[in-house]
Amino acid sequence: MFLDLNPDLTSEQRSLKEQTHKFAEEVMRPAADKLDKLSDPAEVIADDSVLWDVLRQGRELGYHVRALPEELGGVALGPVEQCIVAEEMGWGSAGLAVCMGASSMPFVFAAMLGPPGLIEKHVIPFRDDVKAEFIGCWAITEPEHGGGDQVYIGSKREDIPFIRHGTRARLDGDEWVINGQKSAWVSNGTIATHALLHASIDGTEDERDAGMFFVPLNVDGVTRGKPLDKIGQRDLNQGEVYFDNVRVPADYMLVKPDMYEMVTDIIIATANGGMATTFTGVARSALEEALEYCKVRVAGAKVISKHQLVQKKLFDMFTRVESARALGRAVNVYNTQAMPPEPHYAIAAKVQNTETAFDVASDAVQLLGGCGLSREYPVERIFRDARAAMIEDGDNDTLRLAGARLLLERYT
Numbered sequence: 001m002f003l004d005l006n007p008d009l010t011s012e013q014r015s016l017k018e019q020t021h022k023f024a025e026e027v028m029r030p031a032a033d034k035l036d037k038l039s040d041p042a043e044v045i046a047d048d049s050v051l052w053d054v055l056r057q058g059r060e061l062g063y064h065v066r067a068l069p070e071e072l073g074g075v076a077l078g079p080v081e082q083c084i085v086a087e088e089m090g091w092g093s094a095g096l097a098v099c100m101g102a103s104s105m106p107f108v109f110a111a112m113l114g115p116p117g118l119i120e121k122h123v124i125p126f127r128d129d130v131k132a133e134f135i136g137c138w139a140i141t142e143p144e145h146g147g148g149d150q151v152y153i154g155s156k157r158e159d160i161p162f163i164r165h166g167t168r169a170r171l172d173g174d175e176w177v178i179n180g181q182k183s184a185w186v187s188n189g190t191i192a193t194h195a196l197l198h199a200s201i202d203g204t205e206d207e208r209d210a211g212m213f214f215v216p217l218n219v220d221g222v223t224r225g226k227p228l229d230k231i232g233q234r235d236l237n238q239g240e241v242y243f244d245n246v247r248v249p250a251d252y253m254l255v256k257p258d259m260y261e262m263v264t265d266i267i268i269a270t271a272n273g274g275m276a277t278t279f280t281g282v283a284r285s286a287l288e289e290a291l292e293y294c295k296v297r298v299a300g301a302k303v304i305s306k307h308q309l310v311q312k313k314l315f316d317m318f319t320r321v322e323s324a325r326a327l328g329r330a331v332n333v334y335n336t337q338a339m340p341p342e343p344h345y346a347i348a349a350k351v352q353n354t355e356t357a358f359d360v361a362s363d364a365v366q367l368l369g370g371c372g373l374s375r376e377y378p379v380e381r382i383f384r385d386a387r388a389a390m391i392e393d394g395d396n397d398t399l400r401l402a403g404a405r406l407l408l409e410r411y412t
């Protein structure tokens with residue numbers, strides 16, 4: 001296994017890394033290779049798909065509760081431990097890592113912000129679920145509003161023409177009634193049983209009012225789109241979720257309008273921080289594939305790792321991987337302590353590390369020559385998976401603009 005620059009890891013952290021690497025290597029990687037080659041994305045989620053084995057084995061190892069509070073039986077891993085798990089999972093498969101991370105989101109938020117009845121009914125069964133019957137999703141983007149609209153580019157929300165979600169919630173007695181649609185990009189969109197849903201509020205004085213809701217999706221009025229067919233992370237199910245007069249109890253609103261912008265910032269900081277470490281793992285997997293290949297491939301009368309140009313390329317890739325880990329880990333540790341977390345640091349790490357993953361994977365394709373283009377070698381998939389990350393969780397250009405706004409606001 002490739003060693004990273006972390007002499008300070010405790011023996012518990014090292015064994016967490018080894019355990020997660022084993023899961024990534026023996027379970028995630030082979031499943032990702034299989035799922036990626038399926039031509040129809042509906043096959044990825046078929047009853048006999050290996051996807052379900054990955055989710056079940058991940059649950060048996062407790063990865064689904066790694067962010068749940070300890071008082072609810074979660075593991076509540078610290079930031080370094082979260083980074084270790086995310087990097088190893090990214091090494092195994094970006095798409096499956098995102099699938100598992102997104103799956104926990106509504107339950108983690110419900111555990112922190114939900115009423116006791118909701119926690120009893122939904123969070124506890126999720127915690128105990130080893131059959132992968134509870135799958136979460138984060139439903140924020142919409143056909144009319146991409147990630148850029150959600151991160152308030154240019155100026156703070158109160159200063160700009162408001163962005164109203166097409167998905168809207170109206171209070172009717174002691175229930176919210178939800179109508180609208182989320183985009184085809186929602187991870188786990190067609191298999192999720194529960195959503196953390198962002199929606200605008202109807203019937204209040206301020207038209208910008210929005211909130212976040214915990215929504216069980218096995219209720220009347222919820223329908224789904226087709227599983228999305230896409231270039232990379234093909235093992236990650238995505239699809240639209242439609243809401244037609246869907247009713248949830250009034251206290252399933254987890255975040256009220258007065259806290260909406262702050263909690264959105266916290267989610268962006270957490271999600272982008274997670275992307276930064278996951279894609280460190282993706283970059284590392286491409287580097288390791290290249291190292292292995294260059295030590296055995298003979299061209300120009302010697303193994304190609306003896307050619308200086310190849311050595312330079314490998315060393316540049318190594319430098320970028322180590323820098324990505326250092327930035328990702330520093331940002332996640334900092335943002336765990338900061339209250340509230342600072343999204344522009346997480347955005348910097350997400351942008352930097354997903355672009356590192358793409359560049360390192362592209363260099364790996366180059367070093368493998370013709371084999372780099374072949375579907376027989378994992379770098380071809382890793383390259384496509386990394387490309388998707390530059391749009392995932394906010395496309396990198398609009399994230400940069402949002403990061404610039406925050407930087408300018410903070411720098412006085």
Ligand SMILES: Cc1cc2nc3c(=O)[nH]c(=O)nc-3n(C[C@H](O)[C@H](O)[C@H](O)COP(=O)(O)OP(=O)(O)OC[C@H]3O[C@@H](n4cnc5c(N)ncnc54)[C@H](O)[C@@H]3O)c2cc1C
Binds near residue numbers: 142388
């Ligand atoms: C693999 C993957 C997983 C995802 N998972 C989820 C998920 O779990 N939940 C979810 O809700 N969404 C998810 N998304 C959606 C993702 O967040 C959006 O695709 C992303 O934010 C971009 O939005 P868009 O596709 O609508 O592009 P748009 O916002 O339409 O952007 C199109 C182009 O216009 C540019 N642009 C947009 N606005 C501006 C502006 N104000 N100024 C300058 N340029 C601008 C952008 O830079 C981009 O180049 C996922 C996407 C991917 C690829």
